[in-house]
Amino acid sequence: EIVMTQSPATLSVSPGERATLSCRASQSVGSDLAWYQQKPGQAPRLLIYDASTRAPGIPPRFSGSGSGTEFTFTISGLQSDDFAIYYCQQYYTWPPIHSPYTFGQGTKVAIK
Amino acid sequence: EVQLVQSGAEVKKPGESLKISCEGSGYNFTNYWIGWVRQMPGKGLEWMGIIYSGDSETRYRPSVQGQVTMSVDKFMRTAYLEWSRLRASDTAIYYCARQLEGYSAYDFWGQGTPVTVSS
Numbered sequence: 209e210i211v212m213t214q215s216p217a218t219l220s221v222s223p224g225e226r227a228t229l230s231c232r233a234s235q236s237v238g239s240d241l242a243w244y245q246q247k248p249g250q251a252p253r254l255l256i257y258d259a260s261t262r263a264p265g266i267p268p269r270f271s272g273s274g275s276g277t278e279f280t281f282t283i284s285g286l287q288s289d290d291f292a293i294y295y296c297q298q299y300y301t302w303p304p305i306h307s308p309y310t311f312g313q314g315t316k317v318a319i320k
Numbered sequence: 321e322v323q324l325v326q327s328g329a330e331v332k333k334p335g336e337s338l339k340i341s342c343e344g345s346g347y348n349f350t351n352y353w354i355g356w357v358r359q360m361p362g363k364g365l366e367w368m369g370i371i372y373s374g375d376s377e378t379r380y381r382p383s384v385q386g387q388v389t390m391s392v393d394k395f396m397r398t399a400y401l402e403w404s405r406l407r408a409s410d411t412a413i414y415y416c417a418r419q420l421e422g423y424s425a426y427d428f429w430g431q432g433t434p435v436t437v438s439s
Contacts, residue, residue: 242425244365251415251432252357252365257425295365299424308381309355309367309424 210234210298214312220320221286229315231279231296240300243272243281246314247292255294256281283317291319322346324354324416324430331436332406339402340433342416349397350374353419355426356390356401360412370419371399406437 211234221227231241239259244252254263256272259279269284283290293314301307327341342354356368369380371390378390389402399416414433417426 240424242423244426246365251429252417252426253429254420254425254427257420257423257427263427297365297367297425302424303379304367304370304381304424305379306382308369311365311367314364 209308210237210300210310212296212298212310212312214294214296214315216315217313218316218318220318222320223286223288225286225320227283227286227290227317229281229294229317231274231281231312233277233279233298233300236276237298237300239275240298241272241274241279242297242299243270244295244297245290245292246295252295286317288319291317293317322418322428324418324428326414326416326430326433329434329436331438333439334406334408334437336406336437337402337404338406338435339400340414340435342399342401342430344373344397344399344418347418350394352421353424354392354399355417355419355424356388356399357415357417357426358412359415359432368401368414370424373397373399406435408437408439410435411437 213232215230241259243256246252260272296312299309353370355370358366371378391400416430418428420427
């Protein structure tokens with residue numbers, strides 16, 4: 209199973225500042241990586257797939273980069289609505305029989 | 321508008337059976353895989369498996385294989401997740417989600433079904 213490790217666990221940021229989150233894979237996942245936002249009591253929301261492609265309707269302040277084992281997710285100009293938990297997910301192996309899709313443990317973006 | 325609407329919260333006892341549902345609308349249901357994701361209380365997301373709505377082909381995470389059954393009724397546009405014998409450790413919120421075409425990311429999610437298993 210591919211293990212996804214996110215850092216930091218919590219990131220305290222002031223509104224208007226930039227937040228940079230990291231996600232590391234235990235083995236290469238190419239560009240098969242997505243980022244999600246989850247707010248309390250809500251389902252996750254897809255922000256980025258294919259490591260750097262924004263999902264429809266996602267504003268450009270959200271961006272993703274990286275490939276292989278190292279990935280970065282950036283929120284430029286944090287808005288109050290952006291304080292949430294962010295998860296990365298790899299979907300490298302198809303079909304996912306012996307190597308299931310896996311999520312990172314999440315990074316909480318909190319108000320500083 | 322694409323929507324996935326899940327069945328309501330459940331409270332069950334250990335050993336009981338349960339089947340929760342996820343109804344899709346606003347898209348060609350049979351062209352997409354549906355994934356199931358578990359979130360235990362206060363924890364992160366765990367991918368459980370996927371089912372193809374067109375022909376019911378399934379892929380399970382090894383740790384849940386044999387513990388749950390995924391199924392689909394394409395005429396009712398509904399996917400199901402079923403347990404024959406619940407355990408306290410099955411307590412979680414269960415989300416269904418549509419798998420993006422060409423990529424195994426999840427672009428639309430149900431609202432989640434909380435399942436509580438307690439004696």
